[in-house]
Each structure stands twice: as structure tokens, then as C-alpha cells.
Amino acid sequence: MTEGHPPRDVDPAFDDVERRDVSSRPGDGSLSRVDAVKDERFRRWDVATPAATIIGRPESPDGDVSENLRRLHDEQHPAMAGHSARMHRLEKARITHAYASALDVTPWERDRAMGIMVDLDLTVFGQQRAIEKVSLVVLKYVVDDERERKLGLQDESFVASLTGDEMESLYDRYESLSDEDRFQELMEAQDLDVTKVNRLERSLREQVVEQDLEDAVLGRSPYRDPAMPSIRETPGESTRTVDDSG
Numbered sequence: 007m008t009e010g011h012p013p014r015d016v017d018p019a020f021d022d023v024e025r026r027d028v029s030s031r032p033g034d035g036s037l038s039r040v041d042a043v044k045d046e047r048f049r050r051w052d053v054a055t056p057a058a059t060i061i062g063r064p065e066s067p068d069g070d071v072s073e074n075l076r077r078l079h080d081e082q083h084p085a086m087a088g089h090s091a092r093m094h095r096l097e098k099a100r101i102t103h104a105y106a107s108a109l110d111v112t113p114w115e116r117d118r119a120m121g122i123m124v125d126l127d128l129t130v131f132g133q134q135r136a137i138e139k140v141s142l143v144v145l146k147y148v149v150d151d152e153r154e155r156k157l158g159l160q161d162e163s164f165v166a167s168l169t170g171d172e173m174e175s176l177y178d179r180y181e182s183l184s185d186e187d188r189f190q191e192l193m194e195a196q197d198l199d200v201t202k203v204n205r206l207e208r209s210l211r212e213q214v215v216e217q218d219l220e221d222a223v224l225g226r227s228p229y230r231d232p233a234m235p236s237i238r239e240t241p242g243e244s245t246r247t248v249d250d251s252g
Contacts, residue, residue, distance in 0.1 A: 095124050097137060098123045098124050098126075098137050098141065099120050099123065099124050099224065101137050101138055101141050102116075102119050102120045102123045102124075102141040102144065102145070103116065103120060105138075105141055105142060105145055105192065106119060106120070106145060108188065108192065109145060109149075109183065109186070109188055109189060109192075110188075111145065111148075111149055111183075112152075114152070114223075115145075115148050115149050115152055117223050117224050117225055117226055118148045118152075118222070118223050118224075119141070119144050119145045119148045119149075120224040121219070121222035121223040121224040121225075121226075122144050122147075122148065122214060122219045122222050123140070123141055123144050124224060125217065125219060125222060126140070126144070126210075126213060126214075126217065126219065127213065127217065128140055130209060130213055131206060131209055134202060134205075134206055136196070138196050139196050139198060139202075139206065140206065140210075142189070142192055142193065142196065142198065142203075143203055143206040143207050143210055144210060145183065146182070146183045146184055146189070146203065146207065147207055147210055147211070147214075149183040150182050150183055150184075153180060153181070153182075154180065157176055157179060157180055158176070159176065159177075159180065184200070184203065
């Protein structure tokens with residue numbers, strides 16, 4: 007390669023490319039002022055997408071939306087009927103599920119609490135009707151109820167047959183959800199104390215009976231699955247239905 011000339015493998019058109027002088031003086035950059043201003047102006051602009059900015063809005067500041075769109079926004083349109091109620095129901099289920107996960111309750115206890123919570127009318131709880139507060143009380147009610155049932159404390163005939171020592175031993179094994187540290191932390195986060203929880207639980211017990219929510223379990227049914235056969239097949243025997251038995 008001859009000094010002062012480009013390499014042979016370089017395209018001859020390389021010499022025709024406009025060269026831009028680069029200054030190393032203080033305050034100078036690698037771009038000229040003209041190039042810098044041009045680049046700055048270009049970067050301030052973006053692709054205009056008017057359709058993405060006027061959806062659901064009037065075409066001008068002084069304009070107004072159509073009556074159908076206004077009804078849609080106000081949830082008066084048939085397409086939005088019951089939207090607020092559905093969202094409220096989903097929010098109750100979501101918060102109850104989150105608390106159930108934090109408290110490490112069983113899947114059955116979780117589903118029972120969610121089944122009660124999604125259909126429970128919260129207005130009866132007055133100033134304490136926040137979903138977070140009521141869902142904690144519902145979980146306590148369900149978990150305590152299940153623990154009492156497992157120990158037989160709800161069986162009056164069984165409890166009546168126990169001696170004093172047996173009764174004391176049985177109650178020593180019982181532990182309320184409110185005695186757990188994690189539940190107490192959640193209570194404090196919601197500004198709940200024992201008095202408030204007990205008052206809310208009394209109201210809850212009344213509402214569970216009045217609203218017929220004692221057997222409410224989300225996602226489960228006390229009845230037989232209609233998709234299942236009436237009688238299970240046994241080896242060498244076909245499935246019979248009620249109609250076939252004649």
C-alpha cells in the first residue's frame with residue numbers, strides 16, 4: 007500500500023464521499039451546529055396517530071361526545087349493564103384470595119371465605135365495610151368454624167359426653183385464627199383491634215344466616231356433577247342411568 011493513498015480493496019467512490027472536519031477545540035463536538043440542530047428538531051417529533059388519542063373523546067375542546075358514548079361512560083349503555091357490580095365482586099374475591107394466601111389457610115377454607123365474600127352485602131357493616139376489613143373477618147369466621155368442627159366442638163351430644171378434663175384438653179388444642187401473629191399483623195395494618203373484629207364478626211354471623219351464605223363455596227357445588235354418569239361403570243358392566251333402570 008502506497009503511503010497517502012487508500013487501500014486497493016477500498017471502493018474508489020470512497021474518495022467522493024463528503025468529509026466532515028472534526029474539531030478538537032474546547033466547546034466543539036463531533037457534530038457541526040447545523041447537524042446538531044437538525045438532529046434535535048427531528049427527535050422532538052413523532053409519528054402522529056390521531057385515532058389513538060380521540061377514542062372516547064370529543065373531536066375538539068368545545069365539542070361533545072355522542073349520546074351512546076356518554077351512556078357507555080356512565081355505565082348506562084346496555085353493553086355496560088352491571089359492570090360496577092361485577093368489578094366489585096371480582097375485587098372482593100381478589101382481596102380475599104390474597105389474604106388467604108398470606109395466612110396459609112387450606113384450599114377449602116379459602117374457597118368458603120371467597121364464596122361468602124363475593125355475595126356478601128357490605129353496606130350492613132357501616133363505616134367498617136372496607137373490603138380488606140370484612141374479608142379478614144370472614145376468613146377468621148370460616149377458619150375458626152372449620153377448626154371447631156374438626157375437633158367436634160359443634161357436636162352438642164359429643165361435648166355433653168366429655169368430662170371436665172377432656173373438655174379442657176379439647177379447648178387447649180383449639181387455636182383461633184386471630185391468635186396467629188400474621189393475622190394480628192394484618193389486623194393492625196387495617197386499624198382493627200379485637201373489639202372491632204368481634205363486633206364485625208357478630209354482624210357477619212347474622213348476615214350469613216339472613217343471606218343464606220352458610221353453604222356458599224366459590225367454585226364448588228354440593229350437588230353431583232351433571233357431566234358425570236349416574237352410576238360408575240364396573241368391569242364388564244355398562245353405565246346405567248336412572249331412565250335405563252326403568
